[in-house]
Amino acid sequence: MDFLDRYRDIVPDYEAFRAIQCQPLHSSARINTLKIKRDQLLEKLRGQGVLFETFAWYPLGLRLDAGSPGKLLENLLGYIHIQEEVSMVPPLVLDPRPGETVLDLCASPGSKTTQISQMMENRGLVIANEPSLNRLAPLRSNCERLGCLNVAITRYDGRNFPRIPFDRVLVDAPCSSEGRERRGPGVLARSSCKRSMDLQVLQIGLLKNALRLTKPGGAVVYSTCTYAPEENELVVQAVLEETDEARLERISIPGLKECPGITEWNGRELKSELQSAARYYPHINDTGGFFVAKIIKN
Amino acid sequence: MSPKSSRIRNVFEPLDSSWVADQWHSRFGISKEAFSGYKFFQKAKSIWAISDACLPRLSYETIGMRIMSCKGRPWKPTTCALQIFGRYATKNLMHLETAFARIFLEGASQAVESDCEPGYVVVFYRGEVLGCGLYSHGKLVSQIPKERRMADRGSEDLS
Numbered sequence A: 001m002d003f004l005d006r007y008r009d010i011v012p013d014y015e016a017f018r019a020i021q022c023q024p025l026h027s028s029a030r031i032n033t034l035k036i037k038r039d040q041l042l043e044k045l046r047g048q049g050v051l052f053e054t055f056a057w058y059p060l061g062l063r064l065d066a067g068s069p070g071k072l073l074e075n076l077l078g079y080i081h082i083q084e085e086v087s088m089v090p091p092l093v094l095d096p097r098p099g100e101t102v103l104d105l106c107a108s109p110g111s112k113t114t115q116i117s118q119m120m121e122n123r124g125l126v127i128a129n130e131p132s133l134n135r136l137a138p139l140r141s142n143c144e145r146l147g148c149l150n151v152a153i154t155r156y157d158g159r160n161f162p163r164i165p166f167d168r169v170l171v172d173a174p175c176s177s178e179g180r181e182r183r184g185p186g187v188l189a190r191s192s193c194k195r196s197m198d199l200q201v202l203q204i205g206l207l208k209n210a211l212r213l214t215k216p217g218g219a220v221v222y223s224t225c226t227y228a229p230e231e232n233e234l235v236v237q238a239v240l241e242e243t244d245e246a247r248l249e250r251i252s253i254p255g256l257k258e259c260p261g262i263t264e265w266n267g268r269e270l271k272s273e274l275q276s277a278a279r280y281y282p283h284i285n286d287t288g289g290f291f292v293a294k295i296i297k298n
Numbered sequence B: 001m002s003p004k005s006s007r008i009r010n011v012f013e014p015l016d017s018s019w020v021a022d023q024w025h026s027r028f029g030i031s032k033e034a035f036s037g038y039k040f041f042q043k044a045k046s047i048w049a050i051s052d053a054c055l056p057r058l059s060y061e062t063i064g065m066r067i068m069s070c071k072g073r074p075w076k077p078t079t080c081a082l083q084i085f086g087r088y089a090t091k092n093l094m095h096l097e098t099a100f101a102r103i104f105l106e107g108a109s110q111a112v113e114s115d116c117e118p119g120y121v122v123v124f125y126r127g128e129v130l131g132c133g134l135y136s137h138g139k140l141v142s143q144i145p146k147e148r149r150m151a152d153r154g155s156e157d158l159s
Helices: A002-007 A014-020 A038-048 A085-094 A111-119 A133-145 A178-183 A193-213 A233-241 A272-276 B003-009 B017-028 B079-088 B098-105
Strands: A027-031 A051-054 A061-065 A080-082 A101-104 A125-129 A151-154 A166-172 A214-224 A246-249 A278-280 A290-297 B013-015 B038-043 B046-051 B060-063 B065-069 B093-095 B109-111 B119-125 B128-136 B139-142
Touching: A002 A014, A038 A051, A061 A085, A080 A111, A085 A111, A085 A166, A085 A214, A085 A278, A085 A290, A101 A111, A111 A125, A111 A133, A111 A151, A111 A166, A133 A151, A133 B060, A133 B065, A166 A193, A193 A214, A193 A233, A233 A246, A233 A272, A233 A290, A246 A272, A272 A290, B013 B017, B017 B038, B017 B065, B017 B079, B017 B119, B046 B060, B065 B079, B079 B119, B079 B128, B098 B109, B098 B119, B098 B128, B098 B139, B119 B139
Parallel strands: A101 A125, A101 A166, A125 A151, A166 A214, B093 B119
Antiparallel strands: A027 A061, A027 A080, A051 A061, A151 B060, A214 A290, A246 A290, A278 A290, B013 B038, B038 B046, B046 B065, B109 B139, B119 B128, B128 B139
């Protein structure tokens, strides 16, 4: 946990941030509108005596008070998908529209892929890319259970994904996952600056290619579930420095409090536009931790 | 990862949609219009469906949803496809009462009375499709995939 001390100066109310790491996350799920209407689903849960409340910031998000929500019939039939609350943010920021062509560059297990598919109302095309063979099965299984009919799966190294123009690209990058500590302690014990720097090389490669694949006027969303600036702002900065064809768009979701991206780290000054990125801290919304940046290609 | 090798392994051949619609119409009485707006592909003995959109030239692992397997005779619909298209079935469908639905969701076999023709059937519970069953001689065998079965009997209630 002491590893978190390096974030003392960037996290507001640092003591509360430390304290909440030991508290487990509440169960949460997303209503899958590809298979059921929101009101019908809520009625079913009420009928079963499942206690829940909807998110203040997203009408399709539910906090569930159920022992094993994965075992609910509604989950088996694909009416809901168990998904961490703040992990529903990146697809909303990506804002895909029905009929578009969208790439999810690091897709498995498919929580965000399937959310994108439902936002597109099963129309258009979502390419879900996942290089790792043993991560294909959960991705495929989730797409099928949730009734996604506009998703095709590929297995390229995201850094070399072939040049095809996309309206939007999501890079939910492999990361040190510090923001997942509340889901199962131990993540922080494995964190190190070296690990973050190793991941940064991959993350920059992924984000660079994502920007290349995006049509002019299109959007790239870069997200991680970690706090390390090396894997967040520094990645976005490295990519923006190499191009004058892209700018950051400010992220703000009504009802969910974000903190601005940082503009200084370890004495190094960063681009001021990084303030437009969003940091979601666990003690502020009682969620996991996330970083999200939205890049518009000019 | 080697896209080169997957290119050899993954051959998705476009398939005429009227053939697919005919199969589902003939077994389940589903109107052929239910299958308009999709593209169909065959890879080995499996048929896949995807929303009608322009597919870029890539090496694909999957294209949309696997909807039927032609490995054996007769062809077998997948549970996930029945959950989409099965609601339009007008024959070879079965409505189960709570106790039977539970056994079905657990993946077990059971005796049921039905006038369905022997073969694969659409299994409903309270107006919703649960999935695919195999019916013959008064016995219904659940075809629900293992990872989607209800595990502990009695731990969760059907509503």
